[in-house]
Amino acid sequence: MITLIYAHPYPNRSRANRVLLDAVRDVSGLAVRSLYDLYPGFEIDVEAEQAALGSAHTLVWQHPMYWYSVPGLLKHWFDKVLARGWAYGAGGTALQGKRCLWVTTTGGDEQAFQATGMHAHPLSAFVPPVEQTARFCGMSWLEPLVVHAAHKISRVELSEHARDYRQRIEQLSSATGGEGG
Amino acid sequence: MITLIYAHPYPNRSRANRVLLDAVRDVSGLAVRSLYDLYPGFEIDVEAEQAALGSAHTLVWQHPMYWYSVPGLLKHWFDKVLARGWAYGAGGTALQGKRCLWVTTTGGDEQAFQATGMHAHPLSAFVPPVEQTARFCGMSWLEPLVVHAAHKISRVELSEHARDYRQRIEQLSSATGGEGG
Numbered sequence: 001m002i003t004l005i006y007a008h009p010y011p012n013r014s015r016a017n018r019v020l021l022d023a024v025r026d027v028s029g030l031a032v033r034s035l036y037d038l039y040p041g042f043e044i045d046v047e048a049e050q051a052a053l054g055s056a057h058t059l060v061w062q063h064p065m066y067w068y069s070v071p072g073l074l075k076h077w078f079d080k081v082l083a084r085g086w087a088y089g090a091g092g093t094a095l096q097g098k099r100c101l102w103v104t105t106t107g108g109d110e111q112a113f114q115a116t117g118m119h120a121h122p123l124s125a126f127v128p129p130v131e132q133t134a135r136f137c138g139m140s141w142l143e144p145l146v147v148h149a150a151h152k153i154s155r156v157e158l159s160e161h162a163r164d165y166r167q168r169i170e171q172l173s174s175a176t177g178g179e180g181g
Numbered sequence: 182m183i184t185l186i187y188a189h190p191y192p193n194r195s196r197a198n199r200v201l202l203d204a205v206r207d208v209s210g211l212a213v214r215s216l217y218d219l220y221p222g223f224e225i226d227v228e229a230e231q232a233a234l235g236s237a238h239t240l241v242w243q244h245p246m247y248w249y250s251v252p253g254l255l256k257h258w259f260d261k262v263l264a265r266g267w268a269y270g271a272g273g274t275a276l277q278g279k280r281c282l283w284v285t286t287t288g289g290d291e292q293a294f295q296a297t298g299m300h301a302h303p304l305s306a307f308v309p310p311v312e313q314t315a316r317f318c319g320m321s322w323l324e325p326l327v328v329h330a331a332h333k334i335s336r337v338e339l340s341e342h343a344r345d346y347r348q349r350i351e352q353l354s355s356a357t358g359g360e361g362g
Contacts, residue, residue: 009260042223042253043222066259068310068314069250072223072253072258072259075253076252076253078253079252118317119313120316121313125309126309128306128307129248129249129250132300132301132307
């Protein structure tokens with residue numbers, strides 16, 4: 001089982017994330033949880049979320065990048081669902097050994113993510129908080145899938161990313177664990 | 182005017198953040214907005230928040246670190262309040278030239294924030310998303326105030342941090358701008 005946590009604040013305005021999600025949603029053994037649809041008032045059902053992770057060997061976090069990070073509801077999900085005694089700390093082994101794939105889109109292109117670009121840093125400068133969240137819960141961190149310039153790239157390029165994404169999800173789905181990160 | 186955005190998910194369980202906040206809350210010209218008290222259901226009043234920032238020359242973000250970042254409600258506040266056309270993008274100059282002070286507490290001590298420590302990175306690895314959020318809005322970034330091991334440090338040490346904090350806020354309060362970052 002793969003649990004895909006999808007966090008798009010405006011699902012109807014999405015271009016790239018929708019194409020990416022549509023490319024994988026019918027892979028067998030994959031379950032999508034669209035947080036902004038499930039919890040429009042941010043009232044996360046922690047038990048339901050934990051149950052959905054418990055049955056998975058792989059966790060996907062997919063979202064557009066908002067302010068160099070995850071959108072607010074996914075951050076709130078981290079705060080509530082990845083609880084001490086469940087995800088970390090004494091007795092907190094629920095996610096130990098699972099794999100975590102981060103799939104994110106950015107508005108800026110690769111030029112923007114340079115020391116001299118409008119975001120003043122390479123994208124890698126914004127990875128540690130998300131990666132370390134997964135690692136602190138004992139998950140193995142897979143190579144992230146990042147789509148830059150999500151509003152501007154051509155349909156062809158977007159389709160290529162979608163195809164890559166599907167391929168990775170299919171591989172993860174057929175593996176039962178142990179790919180490592 | 183200084184606007185202090187306070188984001189503690191469990192204000193009643195706070196130790197360090199409460200001491201820090203109490204040390205500055207009566208500085209003249211400072212207004213505190215406690216997000217988790219104002220918006221327990223995450224229903225941020227964007228206009229009220231923007232108005233509170235508009236009248237300030239300095240903005241303070243104070244919170245305990247949650248998952249190497251700001252708590253969910255403060256992230257949601259970034260997403261909603263720092264809107265395109267207001268905080269950035271065409272016509273988005275509302276925060277230009279204001280100063281931004283980040284005040285945060287961590288559970289881990291300085292040892293934990295090392296390559297070999299339990300958080301696998303120095304704290305500086307987790308700064309770019311927050312710093313670049315301020316800078317992208319044209320704010321000048323001040324040297325952050327970080328209190329490590331917030332649950333464990335002695336009262337004396339905590340009082341010293343509180344005194345430093347008050348001193349910095351008083352200086353910022355008497356300056357009318359231009360300290361730079």
